[in-house]
Amino acid sequence: ALDHRADLLLGTSVSAAHVSKITRACSIIFNEDDADYVQRFARLTYPFADAIVIPDCLRDKRTPRFFTHNSYHELAYLHPDRFQPDPAVLGLLGLSPDEPFFIIRLVAFKAHHDDSHRGLSLEAKRRLIDYLSRFGRVFLTVEGDAPAEFTPYQIAIPPHLIHHALAFATMLIADSQTMTMEAAVLGTPAIRCNTFVGRCSVIEELEKKYGLTYGFLPQEEERMFRRIAELLEHPGLREEWAGRRRRMLADKIDLTTWMIDFVENYHLHQTGQRYHGFIG
Numbered sequence: 001a002l003d004h005r006a007d008l009l010l011g012t013s014v015s016a017a018h019v020s021k022i023t024r025a026c027s028i029i030f031n032e033d034d035a036d037y038v039q040r041f042a043r044l045t046y047p048f049a050d051a052i053v054i055p056d057c058l059r060d061k062r063t064p065r066f067f068t069h070n071s072y073h074e075l076a077y078l079h080p081d082r083f084q085p086d087p088a089v090l091g092l093l094g095l096s097p098d099e100p101f102f103i104i105r106l107v108a109f110k111a112h113h114d115d116s117h118r119g120l121s122l123e124a125k126r127r128l129i130d131y132l133s134r135f136g137r138v139f140l141t142v143e144g145d146a147p148a149e150f151t152p153y154q155i156a157i158p159p160h161l162i163h164h165a166l167a168f169a170t171m172l173i174a175d176s177q178t179m180t181m182e183a184a185v186l187g188t189p190a191i192r193c194n195t196f197v198g199r200c201s202v203i204e205e206l207e208k209k210y211g212l213t214y215g216f217l218p219q220e221e222e223r224m225f226r227r228i229a230e231l232l233e234h235p236g237l238r239e240e241w242a243g244r245r246r247r248m249l250a251d252k253i254d255l256t257t258w259m260i261d262f263v264e265n266y267h268l269h270q271t272g273q274r275y276h277g278f279i280g
Contacts, residue, residue: 001025008263014041017048026050028266030259032073035060037199051266057205069258072202074178074185076255078163085167085186092157093139093165100136103155103166103183104128105174107143119175119194122147124221128173129153131225135232136170141179170238171231177203184212187238187245189231192216193224210248212241 001009001023009016009027020027029049035042036059046052046065054060056068077083087097095101107119120128129150132138139155140146141162146154157165163182166172172183175194183190184206190213197215198204206212216224231237 008266010263014045017045020050021048026266028053028263030054030073032058032202034058034199034201037196053262055202058201067262069253069255069262070251071253071255071258072181072185072206073255074181075252076259078182078185079252079254079256080249081254082256083163085164086161087168089157089161089164090168092161093137093155095137100170101168102132102136102138103169103172103174104132104138104140104153105142105172105176105179106140106146107174107176119218121218121221124193124218124224125150127225131228132171132173139165143176171228173228180213180215181206184210185245185248187212187241189237189241190214191224191228191231193218193221206248211244212248 001019006023006025009020009023009025010030012030017027017029019025027049028051029045030053031038031041031045032055033041035046049065051067052065053067053069055072056070058068060066062068090097090099093101104125106125126149129138129140138153140150140153141155142150155162155165163186166179166183166188167186169183169188172179172188172190174180174183174190174192177192177194177196177200180190180192181203184203192203192213192215194215195217197217203213203215207215214224214227216227234240
């Protein structure tokens with residue numbers, strides 16, 4: 001920050017808020033999780049931040065330092081103005097253009113907000129692979145180490161292509177929060193199973209308002225399997241989800257454009273000058 005003489009420090013990092021106090025820069029912290037959902041992050045970051053930027057659907061108590069937008073973080077990089085899925089990824093996966101396939105995303109639950117939380121059981125993971133394999137190819141993307149029995153299913157593409165694969169997938173089943181949202185904003189039916197269900201406002205909005213995803217607690221695995229079966233029996237699943245996605249996109253904005261405008265105008269408002277550098 002000192003080397004670049006940064007006027008603004010931007011990001012989702014605790015350190016940006018702290019370093020800005022030492023370098024006398026302004027810090028703009030972006031977060032899309034409710035403060036009571038990521039309490040440790042909020043306690044360490046919010047008191048030091050000059051501006052806190054959140055989606056307007058969060059239940060956080062607002063102060064003059066809070067700014068809201070009508071979008072999701074995932075729409076900063078997956079909005080159709082920013083991202084077009086490349087069908088070439090299907091060839092890398094050994095798939096034909098219309099061949100059904102499923103992505104199962106498994107996380108390690110090692111993040112700071114994951115204490116005491118859990119997702120899909122080992123038996124549910126085995127059952128998912130067995131069941132979904134009757135309808136199409138199954139690919140796993142796994143955070144951390146996976147049991148050896150899952151190795152044949154691990155997706156073999158560079159990580160930066162995962163969103164292209166996700167856009168063409170028949171369905172995502174995950175115990176991940178972020179990839180659930182990514183699938184939802186891409187119009188891919190997303191099933192989530194973890195102990196965070198019901199706590200995260202942005203995912204709740206995608207489920208309750210737009211119907212793009214479904215969440216189940218680990219003890220609701222049987223309900224989850226019934227929902228998956230219902231979706232697979234739906235003859236116009238892809239078309240219906242495309243319509244639900246269009247409705248969501250009609251309500252939401254391209255977050256990247258909003259961010260650029262906010263950053264430039266925030267600094268002008270604070271200092272009367274345009275910034276000469278920032279770190280994000």
